[in-house]
Amino acid sequence: MPLMDTRYDPRAVEQRWYDTWEQAGYFKPKESLTGNTFTIAMPPPNITGDLHMGHAMYALQDVLVRWHRMLGDAVLWVPGTDHAAIATQNVLEKQLAKKGSSKEAIGRQAWDELVQQWYDTTGHTILQQMRRLGFSADWSRNRFTMDRDYVAAVNVAFTRFWRRGLIYRGPRIVNWCPRDQSAISDLEVVFIETDDQLYYLDYPVEGGGVISVATSRPETMVGDTGVAVNPSDARYRDLVGRTVVLPIVHRRVPIVADEAVDIDFGTGAVKVTPGHDATDYEIGERQKLETRNILHLDGRMDIPEVPDLDGMTVPKARARIVELLRAEGALQRVEPYRHSVGHCDRCNAVIEPLVSSQWWVRMKPLAVPAIKVAEEGSLRFHPNRWQEQYLRWMRNIRDWNISRQLWLGHRIPVWTCANDHVVAYVDAPAACEVCGDRTLTQDPDVLDTWFSSALWPFATLGWPKETADLAQFYPTQVLDTARDILYLWVARMVFTSLHFLDIVPFSDVIIHGTVLAPDGRRMSKSLGTGVDPLEVIDRHGADATRAWCAYFGTSGQDIRFSEEKIKSYQLFANKLWNVTRLLSAGLPEAARPIPIDEATLEPADAWILGRLSAITRLVTTSFTRFEFGPAIDGLYEFAWHEFADDYLELVKPRLQAGSASATTARAVAVHVLETTLRLLHPIMPFVTEELWQRIPHEGETIVLAPWPLADERLEDQRLLEEMAHLLAVVRAVRNVRHLADPTMRRQPAEVQSPRPLLGDAVGRQYLATLAQLELNGGLAPDAPRRAVVVGETTVTLGLPADGGAESKRLSAELRKKREEIDLIRGKLENPDFTRKAPEAIVERERARLAQAQETAERLQQLLGLGSG
């Protein structure tokens, strides 16, 4: 069917091709033609989630996946979703609340059934949305972190860690979210700058005197079990070892010396509340201080001995205790204070550190190999600077709190029997493996959702079973994600895989830029700054959206969303559509490629083939380096400007002539277009398939077409230079004509060039075609004329005379040339330059000088004639 419309409509094309590809099974791994496999585990989005611009960035993965498919590798892109414990629990709790119920009301068993039912019925909407972007993942291998096999993998992982002694349970200070009523890990705490107050409290010292301490949380003083000073602080040396009597509760606590105390902060003395502050907890451990809990799990005060405060929320308790302290004369002063307060990154509640019994993973031994692989280079980061961030975190790693007090997630696979034997089991045990007792109870907590995510790249392939997929497709090659989960997820996959499989899960980590709103703010629903990728696709097509993502994604910088740039890629698709329209006219659809007879190539043909080879190298290199920007820029420039604007304009007369030369031109043009479409396919899969099918090609789909190979023999440097010169002459002619009379089209002209342009006749013909000149008639001897000088070539145009304007223009050009000559000459006359600069650079400057001098001489001649 011939292409009639002058406009490419992505909506008429994309869905159709996607369905065709998926139904044909093109996204499933094929037998490798290279012996290589190429695997990417797609970062699993939250099952509750909707597609946002962050997911659109996964287009980078699809570019690589499609490229490797064309290279002939056995390619597998594994998709899936994550149960995202807290987020999903919140969704379901809201649903219950609407019905006036709650999870506590229905009980754990009914809740578990509800959750399972929800998993079964929820449509993984987001994976459907990803198809709109053209993602060529193998959906038949879709995984969910709550699938039966995946749960089994999680239990195996936990149990193996346990048996190696890498998991322990113990009371430690944790970040407690009073709203979610769960512990969260350090990484899930976000610190927010807050205007607060710093309270200076006077604590009476037994035997006389007071010691002043500063605190932003005065209510915690009822949990104080000590006062600490720096051991080298002379001011307090005599007080160390003595005892303070706390106001209000009138408890006696010691004054201790500890290095953690900053002499310069506040008074240099600090109240120690090991029960509710991480630093204080550590001081307490070192100094053997008592740990007192003063909070209920919902964040209310648990302090029966002070009825005035008991049961109050923290803000109320803070206000009340200030009154009480003031009444006792213990409040010295209050000053404004700005500091960071920890908040839950899920629900934004203020975190209350408290001591609680939790499950922990010992990180130090796991970190050692994870550091080694990054140092050795078997784990690489793009951009490279993330390696340092990764290493810094790994080297300073602390134990990982993996238990959450939620009702949704992977239950911790630990059972306790009546005789208090605590053991981890892969499957629910019938009896205690130590004593045989049969009244076992499972730990009520669930695992941090990142514990299961850490297994993603190998558990999705079947681990711990030794599946064929695991054998063939593991390890993966590339992991691409945003930087915010470098530690939460990427780092944890590395040490987990090294521990269980003794292998790096991926060799290259791409950290793509974060998409910001057009004004530079973070994209977020609550700010109203979010952009829906599906709407962008509706407006500009998936190809344009992908090209935009790929262009900016690998730059490593954050990216402001810019619809204009996406629009430009839509126009690019349209350009390709019209090029195809031009070339496919008169061609039978789906014909075989036309053989190119090398003997009949004209210089223009050889030139565009050479440029095609160069662009093939550029794109391939760009993909290899995980830097897609140059590939996209290069293809855009090549296809639009060199191929369409220059080459096609040049061969149009030949195409219409219907000669043997027409056959060659058509064969070359079709070949260049076909190859360009293949080079572009990983980035813009839809339009390239649509157009590829309409021109001569081999194979049933561009998805499985071979990746183009460069042929450097075609890159004739002399030809490229001569062509560049010719195009420069063309531009200069057009410029002069436009200045003289912008409405003027074709006119007579003469060309003089000491060296013939591209073998003279052909060059003159090209010049005539592109610059719209009549070169055969010659100019009448007395006709008004304009001169165009580019290097060695002079074109004399028959244009209306404009008195002084012409010589003024030439004088200006001459002046510019002379400045250039002075500049280069200055350089060459500097002995340091000629001695120290590389020979090639000096040579180039000499050549430039010669060119400029030639032009200047010619201009001088013309002016001499003109002024005479």
Place this chain on the structure above:
RNA sequence: GGGCGGUUAGCUCAGCUGGUAGAGCGUCUGCUUUACACGCAGAAUGUCGGGGGUUCGAGUCCCUCACCGCCCACCA
């Protein structure tokens, strides 16, 4: 407190190991030329954040300052 990124044309951004400043959009001029007006042709626009240094030569390397953004940390 420590660290990382950014600062290049009106806007959004490229510029690899130092060697004549680039793109897209926008602006201006002209053109409805049988692929494309979502187009073609032409043009204008930059003390490459400030200062210092290294070098024959610095947007690019080093030091320093300023502002913007991010990360880490036991900011009581």
